[in-house]
Amino acid sequence: xxxxxxxxxxxxxxxxxxxxxxxxxxxxxxxxxxxxxxxxxxxxxxxxxxxxxxxxxxxxxxxxxxxxxxxxxxxxxxxxxxxxxxxxxxxxxxxxxxxxxxxxxxxxxxxxxxxxxxxxxxxxxxxxxxxxxxxxxxxxxxxxxxxxxxxxxxxxxxxxxxxxxxxxxxxxxxxxxxxxxxxxxxxxxxxxxxxxxxxxxxxxxxxxxxxxxxxxxxxxxxxxxxxxxxxxxxxxxxxxxxxxxxxxxxxxxxxxxxxxxxxxxxxxxxxxxxxxxxxxxxxxxxxxxxxxxxxxxxxxxxxxxxxxxxxxxxxxxxxxxxxxxxxxxxxxxxxxxxxxxxxxxxxxxxxxxxxxxxxxxxxxxxxxxxxxxxxxxxxxxxxxxxxxxxxxxxxxxxxxxxxxxxxxxxxxxxxxxxxxxxxxxxxxxxxxxxxxxxxxxxxxxxxxxxxxxxxxxxxxxxxxxxxxxxxxxxxxxxxxxxxxxxxxxxxxxxxxxxxxxxxxxxxxxxxxxxxxxxxxxxxx
Amino acid sequence: xxxxxxxxxxxxxxxxxxxxxxxxxxxxxxxxxxxxxxxxxxxxxxxxxxxxxxxxxxxxxxxxxxxxxxxxxxxxxxxxxxxxxxxxxxxxxxxxxxxxxxxxxxxxxxxxxxxxxxxxxxxxxxxxxxxxxxxxxxxxxxxxxxxxxxxxxxxxx
Numbered sequence: 001x002x003x004x005x006x007x008x009x010x011x012x013x014x015x016x017x018x019x020x021x022x023x024x025x026x027x028x029x030x031x032x033x034x035x036x037x038x039x040x041x042x043x044x045x046x047x048x049x050x051x052x053x054x055x056x057x058x059x060x061x062x063x064x065x066x067x068x069x070x071x072x073x074x075x076x077x078x079x080x081x082x083x084x085x086x087x088x089x090x091x092x093x094x095x096x097x098x099x100x101x102x103x104x105x106x107x108x109x110x111x112x113x114x115x116x117x118x119x120x121x122x123x124x125x126x127x128x129x130x131x132x133x134x135x136x137x138x139x140x141x142x143x144x145x146x147x148x149x150x151x152x153x154x155x156x157x158x159x160x161x162x163x164x165x166x167x168x169x170x171x172x173x174x175x176x177x178x179x180x181x182x183x184x185x186x187x188x189x190x191x192x193x194x195x196x197x198x199x200x201x202x203x204x205x206x207x208x209x210x211x212x213x214x215x216x217x218x219x220x221x222x223x224x225x226x227x228x229x230x231x232x233x234x235x236x237x238x239x240x241x242x243x244x245x246x247x248x249x250x251x252x253x254x255x256x257x258x259x260x261x262x263x264x265x266x267x268x269x270x271x272x273x274x275x276x277x278x279x280x281x282x283x284x285x286x287x288x289x290x291x292x293x294x295x296x297x298x299x300x301x302x303x304x305x306x307x308x309x310x311x312x313x314x315x316x317x318x319x320x321x322x323x324x325x326x327x328x329x330x331x332x333x334x335x336x337x338x339x340x341x342x343x344x345x346x347x348x349x350x351x352x353x354x355x356x357x358x359x360x361x362x363x364x365x366x367x368x369x370x371x372x373x374x375x376x377x378x379x380x381x382x383x384x385x386x387x388x389x390x391x392x393x394x395x396x397x398x399x400x401x402x403x404x405x406x407x408x409x410x411x412x413x414x415x416x417x418x419x420x421x422x423x424x425x426x427x428x429x430x431x432x433x434x435x436x437x438x439x440x441x442x443x444x445x446x447x448x449x450x451x452x453x454x455x456x457x458x459x460x461x462x463x464x465x466x467x468x469x470x471x472x473x474x475x476x477x478x479x480x481x482x483x484x485x486x487x488x489x490x491x492x493x494x495x496x497x498x499x500x501x502x503x504x505x506x507x508x509x510x511x512x513x514x515x516x517x518x519x520x521x522x523x524x
Numbered sequence: 525x526x527x528x529x530x531x532x533x534x535x536x537x538x539x540x541x542x543x544x545x546x547x548x549x550x551x552x553x554x555x556x557x558x559x560x561x562x563x564x565x566x567x568x569x570x571x572x573x574x575x576x577x578x579x580x581x582x583x584x585x586x587x588x589x590x591x592x593x594x595x596x597x598x599x600x601x602x603x604x605x606x607x608x609x610x611x612x613x614x615x616x617x618x619x620x621x622x623x624x625x626x627x628x629x630x631x632x633x634x635x636x637x638x639x640x641x642x643x644x645x646x647x648x649x650x651x652x653x654x655x656x657x658x659x660x661x662x663x664x665x666x667x668x669x670x671x672x673x674x675x676x677x678x679x680x681x
Contacts, residue, residue: 011650014653187649228555266552269590287582289589345651353652354652388609421613
């Protein structure tokens, strides 16, 4: 049996993977019954998508990017025949996929299986070390599981970086007749797609992570709040949940144990602010996604006022490895207070965009220039926005910043959900600053005044700046607005919108009609 | 236009009852209603309010808070263009202007012949194969003038 892999990842589908799979399927039918087409997840080398892989003696060889018009020549080259790989030559061949430098440079703990297995096959998941974390968790007491996660140093991968173990401990210690695990899969930040990729490419991992969380804190119900823009992830998750339930990994007796855990996917409705945890909880309860004031913390009074763990997809997906391999194995990666690995997403105007999971500590410059290969357009890099629409714009002068929570904070930036969006020198940073305000105005939940009013005043004022009207005075208004929003907003939407605005103004003053500052001063 | 059922109170009640056992049923109900009727018509608000024992204001508030819920039927085709940062860095604004020009309608509107609704979307999660679009739920990456024109042709056919 020859296996051929064509990704089912949405990014691959968006560039023609479904059509390629159909064409290959038709060709395979002609070739005989010995060919099976597997729709795997993406390897994360997105410039190569659709990446078609063939398997020989357990080794996988890749061809990409494949279009429907390439299928005929691939078949002619012999990919559907059992002949030796050395005899298959094709201009799209990239050789042994696992030996590709983009992959060998990575440390894949969370994404270890993504792109390799059939995402919706429980057998495949288990054959590749799936459910080993749960297996070990079931030999431990709940508080031991919480301690293990705490010791791993895992911090919230959604952006805030709050220690996951402390969150779990709080819920563990809070009494409640019903507790919940809520997964924040409302990945709305532009430039981020790691949640989507892992949910489409290895959905059982999230199911396992949430199940372990439930056992650890005493929660019997879990919800995955998934954004509506991710229909393919919804299909994969629902298939995984159904398969896990059928095999007894979800239900009244998880894997034959005394623990019960049930899981359900809920779909958002296009509100960016629902990525904020309290707004998300409101939405799950069936209300407007208005941000709640804290305290009370969701850990004490969360979903339906019950003790609730709310974690990002990537945080929960890191848990099975931590349990299977031990906290130390995870904590051995990283730098400073940022332990483990981060699935970084390289996006925007970049030659080699994709998913790059690595230990904390790699510099921004390495990511953009070495791994990413510079801009797609071939023009010089002007700015890099890290951490989504609420992240700062960094100039080349800050490319030596190591990728970790504290180092980025020290440079008035944030890593957020680790999306890296590259802009070339055609970008106008005043326009980007205006967009940050405008986006905040579109997405503000309206509960607090600095965010609701400040964002609109912000883009109106930016319009004046961009028209060259009373620039100095209007920029003073911008700075003042940013201060008010930063310190007066209820959540990160209003509170962090000043990051892109102020970083653009600080590092690229010439785009705002201000004199250029010396490089050294700008890099202070 | 017949791909959606016309609104009826009986069908609305039926959909509400199907979801009533869920914890926090309102969002799944609104999604289901939009799936069946193509939009969330004003008439459903008092029905949902009555069935779920909520005030009409509460239901109205939820319907109007979320970008996804339509108050009116969309055009025959819905073309969404991503306008978030990663797509901006790859020139999506030029494509938006091109689409608006070809369709004679601004983002958020429906062409005069009722064929195409053009909408902005803020991130489809395809940020390494930008710019991105979605036509009737089908994803398209690496959008350029040629691909956009193909999509427009398809939508206007």
